[in-house]
Amino acid sequence: xxxxxxxxxxxxxxxxxxxxxxxxxxxxxxxxxxxxxxxxxxxxxxxxxxxxxxxxxxxxxxxxxxxxxxxxxxxxxxxxxxxxxxxxxxxxxxxxxxxxxxxxxxxxxxxxxxxxxxxxxxxxxxxxxxxxxxxxxxxxxxxxxxxxxxxxxxxxxxxxxxxxxxxxxxxxxxxxxxxxxxxxxxxxxxxxxxxxxxxxxxxxxxxxxxxxxxxxxxxxxxxxxxxxxxxxxxxxxxxxxxxxxxxxxxxxxxxxxxxxxxxxxxxxxxxxxxxxxxxxxxxxxxxxxxxxxxxxxxxxxxxxxxxxxxxxxxxxxxxxxxxxxxxxxxxxxxxxxxxxxxxxxxxxxxxxxxxxxxxxxxxxxxxxxxxxxxxxxxxxxxxxxxxxxxxxxxxxxxxxxxxxxxxxxxxxxxxxxxxxxxxxxxxxxxxxxxxxxxxxxxxxxxxxxxxxxxxxxxxxxxxxxxxxxxxxxxxx
Numbered sequence: 001x002x003x004x005x006x007x008x009x010x011x012x013x014x015x016x017x018x019x020x021x022x023x024x025x026x027x028x029x030x031x032x033x034x035x036x037x038x039x040x041x042x043x044x045x046x047x048x049x050x051x052x053x054x055x056x057x058x059x060x061x062x063x064x065x066x067x068x069x070x071x072x073x074x075x076x077x078x079x080x081x082x083x084x085x086x087x088x089x090x091x092x093x094x095x096x097x098x099x100x101x102x103x104x105x106x107x108x109x110x111x112x113x114x115x116x117x118x119x120x121x122x123x124x125x126x127x128x129x130x131x132x133x134x135x136x137x138x139x140x141x142x143x144x145x146x147x148x149x150x151x152x153x154x155x156x157x158x159x160x161x162x163x164x165x166x167x168x169x170x171x172x173x174x175x176x177x178x179x180x181x182x183x184x185x186x187x188x189x190x191x192x193x194x195x196x197x198x199x200x201x202x203x204x205x206x207x208x209x210x211x212x213x214x215x216x217x218x219x220x221x222x223x224x225x226x227x228x229x230x231x232x233x234x235x236x237x238x239x240x241x242x243x244x245x246x247x248x249x250x251x252x253x254x255x256x257x258x259x260x261x262x263x264x265x266x267x268x269x270x271x272x273x274x275x276x277x278x279x280x281x282x283x284x285x286x287x288x289x290x291x292x293x294x295x296x297x298x299x300x301x302x303x304x305x306x307x308x309x310x311x312x313x314x315x316x317x318x319x320x321x322x323x324x325x326x327x328x329x330x331x332x333x334x335x336x337x338x339x340x341x342x343x344x345x346x347x348x349x350x351x352x353x354x355x356x357x358x359x360x361x362x363x364x365x366x367x368x369x370x371x372x373x374x375x376x377x378x379x380x381x382x383x384x385x386x387x388x389x390x391x392x393x394x395x396x397x398x399x400x401x402x403x404x405x406x407x408x409x410x411x412x413x414x415x416x417x418x419x420x421x422x423x424x425x426x427x428x429x430x431x432x433x434x435x436x437x438x439x440x441x442x443x444x445x446x447x448x449x450x451x452x453x454x455x456x457x458x459x460x461x462x463x464x465x466x467x468x469x470x471x472x473x474x475x476x
Contacts, residue, residue, distance in 0.1 A: 007380050009040065009048035017057060017068055028058060028066045055384050077395040079257070079408035082440045084202045084221040086234065088242060089437050091213035096416065096434065097206060103428045110460040111428040111451060112382075115255055115403045116320045118451040121374060123367045127319065127354060130363075134353045142350045148341055150176025150326065151352040157359035158326055165287060166301025167310065173328045175337050178347045180285045183311035183327035185211050186343075188246060190335040191279040191309075192217055196245040199238060201230045203406070203435030203444070205255045205283070208248050219437060220244065226397040226406050229254060229261040232268055239276040246279045252296045253286035256435050256446035257406040258399025260296060270302040277307065279332065284312045285325075288368055290401040291376040306330035314355055316403065316450075317368060322351040372401075379405065379449040381457050386447070389465030391472055403450040406432075408443065412475045413468050415445040421467050427460050 016022050031045045049066050052058045059069045100113050135142055149155065155171035162169040177183040184207070192198060194216045200208055202221030212219050220238050223231045230249055238244060249269065251261040261269070273280040282299045290296060300308050309332060313325030324347055329336040358364040382405060386396050393410040409415060415431040422429065432444025452460070 005040065006044045006047040006051065007377060009034075009045065010051045011380075013048065013052060014057060022068050024068050026068050027064075028068065030065055051384070055387055079226045079395045079397055079406050079444065081223050081225045081231070082202065083223050083234075084436060084438065084440055086220065086222075086238060088197050088218040088220055091209045091217075091219055091437055093206070093210055093213055094434060096419075096431070097210075100428065100430060100434075103423065109423070109426050109428045110456045112447040112449075112460075113428045113430050114451040115448040116316065116450055117318075117371070118453065120453060121371055121450060122319045123363075126358065126363055126367065130354045130357045131350065134350060134357065142353065144349060145346045146176070146349050146352060148346065149174065149337060150347060151349070151356055153360070154324075154352045154356040155326075157356055161359070162298075162300075162328075165284075165295050166297040167328070168300075169310075169328050173330075173333065175327050175329065175333070175340055176347045176352060177313075177325040177327055177340065178323045178344055179315055180283065180311050180313035180325040181207050181211065182344070183313070183325045184208065184248065184281060184283065185215075186327060186336045186339050187279075187281045187309045187311060187329070187332070188212070188215055188217070188248075189339050190329065190332040191246040191281070193245075197242055199235065199244050199247040199278075201249060201254065203256050203432065203441050204248070205250070206434045208283075209435075209437065221436060224254070224257060224259060226257040226259055229257075229259040229265065230269070232265060232272065235269075236272055236276075239272065239278060244276075244278050246281055247273070248281045248283065249299070250283040250286070251299055252284060253289060253399055253402030255286070255402070256404050256430070256432075258397045258402050258404055260400050263297065266297065266299050267302045270299055270308065273303075273307045274305050280308045282308055282310045284310055285316050286402040287312070288317050289372060289375060289403070291372055291379075292400065296401075300328070303330065309336075317371070318355065318358070318364070322355065323348060324351045324355055375401075375403065375450065378452070378454065378457070379403075381454055382447055382449045382452075382461065385458050385461035386465070389462045391465065391469050394468075404446050404448050407445050407447060409445065409468060410472060411443050412472050413443055414471070415441075415443055418445070418464075418468055418471060421471070422464055425463055425467065427464050429464070 034045045035042045058066050060066050103109055155174040158174055159169045159171050197218045198212055199220050199222055201224035222235045251266055284298055300310050309330055310328040314322055391410055395408040397406040419431045430446040432441035433439050
């Protein structure tokens with residue numbers, strides 16, 4: 001927790017520097033004064049100042065103290081919003097995605113490609129203990145199917161948690177799936193037919209594009225901002241021009257940008273959904289992974305006419321191998337349940353029972369608190385390394401939760417070219433063009449902060465930044 005505290009202190013001081021409270025060349029409060037006024041240990045305050053010093057935000061003057069660096073690099077900008085074609089298109093997935101999916105299993109590669117928890121974030125001992133207990137209590141129940149909609153206890157616990165984010169769900173509303181992507185597939189199948197148009201954010205998770213391609217649907221990409229999410233003005237324009245049959249949105253810590261929609265924008269998005277009667281498929285898989293404050297609300301909170309289909313899973317918060325997700329289908333619930341039965345009778349029983357026990361006992365919430373702290377630390381370390389080692393002109397997102405950061409490189413750097421040379425050095429990441437149907441994000445990339453450890457981060461990103469600089473020099 002001490003590590004987490006020094007980053008909180010550093011973040012507050014950085015905010016004061018950026019908003020002009022502390023100006024260039026101005027002396028900062030002494031280590032001793034912060035220690036005495038806030039009751040924080042001297043070592044923690046020093047660690048915060050050293051962190052800011054490493055990033056070039058402040059400088060130390062011997063026997064005098066710490067000062068705001070007047071010669072520091074320009075403040076990192078948020079990656080720009082790119083405007084895609086805004087017309088229906090077929091989806092063609094780059095074969096490079098297969099390489100990236102395989103690369104993540106090569107032990108020699110430091111992979112920033114995986115938006116999943118690393119082994120150090122998975123509560124292995126807790127899962128093992130509960131799994132053994134489930135097997136001990138009733139080994140025969142574990143070996144059989146659950147109900148079509150999923151285990152009753154698990155659905156009840158999910159419904160209880162939904163009260164905390166405005167979902168107001170009941171167990172009857174929920175159908176358990178084999179992960180979140182199956183939930184998205186079911187939602188698309190329940191709301192569309194072959195050839196229909198689906199709106200997505202641009203950039204968006206490539207898994208959505210794969211699902212759309214597999215179902216032979218068309219896609220319209222809607223510009224999305226790295227801070228505020230989907231652009232509602234563009235979305236409404238598209239609704240007016242085209243017969244959109246569904247829209248997929250990740251309002252809370254989206255993948256790949258990490259954006260978080262404001263409450264007013266969430267409310268307006270649901271209003272658009274109701275006005276144009278376009279089913280809204282909400283991916284809320286990252287909603288539990290907020291770093292500060294309270295859990296952000298779901299779009300479902302504002303849904304009075306059941307047009308919102310909520311999809312989520314425990315892959316990001318517990319372990320991806322459990323393969324337990326869920327969908328609350330709203331007015332499409334019965335269609336989704338019927339499609340689920342036709343496709344896959346039930347998700348794995350033992351994993352459902354284990355998760356239900358963790359939720360009921362409060363173990364899940366305790367685990368989440370530890371996980372959020374660790375993720376915040378890891379993301380801050382990644383952001384700091386990018387700001388120090390990447391080329392001038394690089395922009396990076398600053399999410400308030402989730403796993404990923406979105407980076408815009410200077411336009412001379414192709415992230416696909418960078419990926420190929422980086423992989424030769426044992427470093428993996430996800431090039432930006434995979435999050436769109438075209439090449440509009442060809443100089444962007446996504447880094448996931450969940451799988452790498454602190455020991456790996458700095459050296460790998462130092463190397464990656466140097467490779468990017470070499471590509472710039474090569475093309476000058």
